[in-house]
Amino acid sequence: MAACVCLVLPMPPFLDSFSAFSRAVSGAFGRPWHPFSLLLVMALWLTTLGNLPLWRAMWALTETHGLRTGLGLLGMGVIVFTATTVLLSLLVWPLWRKPLGVVLLMVAAANSYFMTAYGVVIDPSMMANTVQTDVREVRDLLSGSMLLVLMLGVVLPGAWWWRQPVQQWPAMRLLGRQLGLAAVALVLMMVVIWASFQDLASTMRNHKSLRYMVNPFNTVYASGRLLVGQTTQARMSLQPMGEDAAMANAGVPASPPLIVLVVGETVRAANFGLAGYARDTTPQLRQLQNSGELTYFSNVRSCGTNTQVSVPCMFSHLGREAQAKNDIPYENLLDVLQRAGMQVLWLDNQSGCKGVCDRVPNASTLTLKDPKLCPDGECFDEILLRVLPERLAELDKARPAGQPSAGTVVVLHQMGNHGPAYFKRTPADMKLYQPECRTNVLQDCPAQDIVNAYDNAVRYTDHFLGETVRWLKTQKRPTAMLYVSDHGESLGEKGLYLHGMPYMMAPQEQTHVPMALWMSKSLQKQNGWEANCWQKQAENALSHDHYFHSVLSLAQVKTRWQQPELDMFSACKAKPAQRG
Numbered sequence: 001m002a003a004c005v006c007l008v009l010p011m012p013p014f015l016d017s018f019s020a021f022s023r024a025v026s027g028a029f030g031r032p033w034h035p036f037s038l039l040l041v042m043a044l045w046l047t048t049l050g051n052l053p054l055w056r057a058m059w060a061l062t063e064t065h066g067l068r069t070g071l072g073l074l075g076m077g078v079i080v081f082t083a084t085t086v087l088l089s090l091l092v093w094p095l096w097r098k099p100l101g102v103v104l105l106m107v108a109a110a111n112s113y114f115m116t117a118y119g120v121v122i123d124p125s126m127m128a129n130t131v132q133t134d135v136r137e138v139r140d141l142l143s144g145s146m147l148l149v150l151m152l153g154v155v156l157p158g159a160w161w162w163r164q165p166v167q168q169w170p171a172m173r174l175l176g177r178q179l180g181l182a183a184v185a186l187v188l189m190m191v192v193i194w195a196s197f198q199d200l201a202s203t204m205r206n207h208k209s210l211r212y213m214v215n216p217f218n219t220v221y222a223s224g225r226l227l228v229g230q231t232t233q234a235r236m237s238l239q240p241m242g243e244d245a246a247m248a249n250a251g252v253p254a255s256p257p258l259i260v261l262v263v264g265e266t267v268r269a270a271n272f273g274l275a276g277y278a279r280d281t282t283p284q285l286r287q288l289q290n291s292g293e294l295t296y297f298s299n300v301r302s303c304g305t306n307t308q309v310s311v312p313c314m315f316s317h318l319g320r321e322a323q324a325k326n327d328i329p330y331e332n333l334l335d336v337l338q339r340a341g342m343q344v345l346w347l348d349n350q351s352g353c354k355g356v357c358d359r360v361p362n363a364s365t366l367t368l369k370d371p372k373l374c375p376d377g378e379c380f381d382e383i384l385l386r387v388l389p390e391r392l393a394e395l396d397k398a399r400p401a402g403q404p405s406a407g408t409v410v411v412l413h414q415m416g417n418h419g420p421a422y423f424k425r426t427p428a429d430m431k432l433y434q435p436e437c438r439t440n441v442l443q444d445c446p447a448q449d450i451v452n453a454y455d456n457a458v459r460y461t462d463h464f465l466g467e468t469v470r471w472l473k474t475q476k477r478p479t480a481m482l483y484v485s486d487h488g489e490s491l492g493e494k495g496l497y498l499h500g501m502p503y504m505m506a507p508q509e510q511t512h513v514p515m516a517l518w519m520s521k522s523l524q525k526q527n528g529w530e531a532n533c534w535q536k537q538a539e540n541a542l543s544h545d546h547y548f549h550s551v552l553s554l555a556q557v558k559t560r561w562q563q564p565e566l567d568m569f570s571a572c573k574a575k576p577a578q579r580g
Ligand SMILES: [Zn+2]
Pocket: 265, 266, 306, 307, 308, 486, 487
């Protein structure tokens, strides 16, 4: 052994006994493992410890834990074990046996942690979200318990897996035998599925979330779907939209309007003061509503349950159902507005615009350093208003000389109520509701503390929207602000936290979102709209499907892509205005 001059540390007792254990089970004291045995050990680990949240959820389905429940669990256990064996037999080959095993352990441990901690499930849109995440989001999720899970679920078993010697077999022999193992496991799986079909099918039908909980198949399926979708999109060229777009009433408006679209984050209607929440979390918007300047839309559904789905869907002409099935890459609302001659700007205080702002001027607050608004490297949403005037000036400078402006549409993408670290979303002097949950491990907090932190953030959005309207009032041109949240949030109801449940099984908390409109009198007059002609829509069932078509009306842009039945301002147009 090479001499070591480094620090000689005694081996911690748990590692000592761990290595003794690993020696004991490593193919009968040092003899290399039969490739199948090692594969089956991994399958057993993934089926049992790697799927604890699944077994816990299935156990909780019935109150009587009799023979039938036991047999049901056993049947499901055999199915998961045999399915995992098939998967491993097909995937694990000597060249990448070690790293692939560690990757599978990581997938199982990370999925289990997030499923247990937040009640989320792993589906394609959750996968897309994970792929698109940024440092800020990851930092918000790190915690001591997560590190512990990774230690027990990845580091220790991974180190063991890595060190195991395995018998070297000729390639053809290994190939034949391993495919044979896959075939046997497959047959066994089919037999058990057949035997337990009736119970199993009804359980899966009634509890759809279970099918997204089986590690590592949820991840394999979601990654596959994501990859197929992305390759199909990449193979097709971007479909242009709105080549016919033009300003209504031929030409440039008398006074170019400034329309601010605030894309909210994770605010649910249930905790929005204007929606009738017991706490007055929206005092500033209420004041505007009381003076007849602002309309709250009380019955609005989001397109998705996460940013990755909702934001592109809002700006798309397709609507929720068509968007979910769509593989064709289309341009969006912002491209249409720009084609009509409007100046468009996207300002982002979050993890990006998800492709929506790719062809319009855009800027992120990520690198900004403002001691008051961006302490600890993350900015409060008011930073958007601080940079807005200078960005608008740049936009004006970039406009070709002599070309009149048809108006400006600015999108402000908020950090809003992004969780789980809700407490990070509000400045210290704006924390009205106390005590606040001050950790990202939400289960460690009393339910009320989570709500307090969340409500403080809603109140901060109210403040931000109030500030936006105040600023718009100082602009000497027709102005409007349309706010809508991208999706809602679960705060522990039914054991769920955060968001991202597949839409068909998402609770109302994740899909019922607040929407509010403020419009200056001068814009109403210029559009030729009667006062509050949209008021009738305030209680109607609306959704993100209406966004594309309504913003076109608000901006007075006409194109064949607009569907009047999805325009919440259609009543305004019904009565042609007396133009001044
Ligand atoms: Zn979001």
